Amino acid sequence: xxxxxxxxxxxxxxxxxxxxxxxxxxxxxxxxxxxxxxxxxxxxxxxxxxxxxxxxxxxxxxxxxxxxxxxxxxxxxxxxxxxxxxxxxxxxxxxxxxxxxxxxxxxxxxxxxxxxxxxxxxxxxxxxxxxxxxxxxxxxxxxxxxxx
Numbered sequence: 001x002x003x004x005x006x007x008x009x010x011x012x013x014x015x016x017x018x019x020x021x022x023x024x025x026x027x028x029x030x031x032x033x034x035x036x037x038x039x040x041x042x043x044x045x046x047x048x049x050x051x052x053x054x055x056x057x058x059x060x061x062x063x064x065x066x067x068x069x070x071x072x073x074x075x076x077x078x079x080x081x082x083x084x085x086x087x088x089x090x091x092x093x094x095x096x097x098x099x100x101x102x103x104x105x106x107x108x109x110x111x112x113x114x115x116x117x118x119x120x121x122x123x124x125x126x127x128x129x130x131x132x133x134x135x136x137x138x139x140x141x142x143x144x145x146x147x148x
Contacts, residue, residue: 035075086138
């Protein structure tokens with residue numbers, strides 16, 4: 001399905017999607033992808049939502065273990081977020097909405113980053129709207145449903 005007729009070539013836009021693929025800036029992807037309005041579209045070796053854990057999500061937003069102060073727990077200060085950290089992470093779980101366990105998303109919620117899970121089609125549409133509103137959004141989209 002064609003999602004976006006016109007697009008701004010300087011911003012990553014979901015231009016189409018199907019049961020087995022996504023199209024970002026008119027480039028077809030048949031793998032999971034992660035992207036924000038600016039920067040590269042990263043192809044990921046991710047097949048199902050069950051493969052997503054909190055460490056994976058922290059890495060996606062740029063908060064790796066090396067970035068954290070090992071003594072931060074002493075003063076109860078939260079980790080420092082990167083300047084380009086997203087306001088919201090949209091997770092498209094394929095053709096079926098699959099909620100992630102609360103313990104997986106809790107670390108991002110505690111940092112003030114919203115996490116929304118929905119079908120990939122809904123996430124693609126939502127991403128385009130938030131991107132057009134100049135929001136700091138990060139999309140993690142899985143195409144199709146490998147168990148279907």
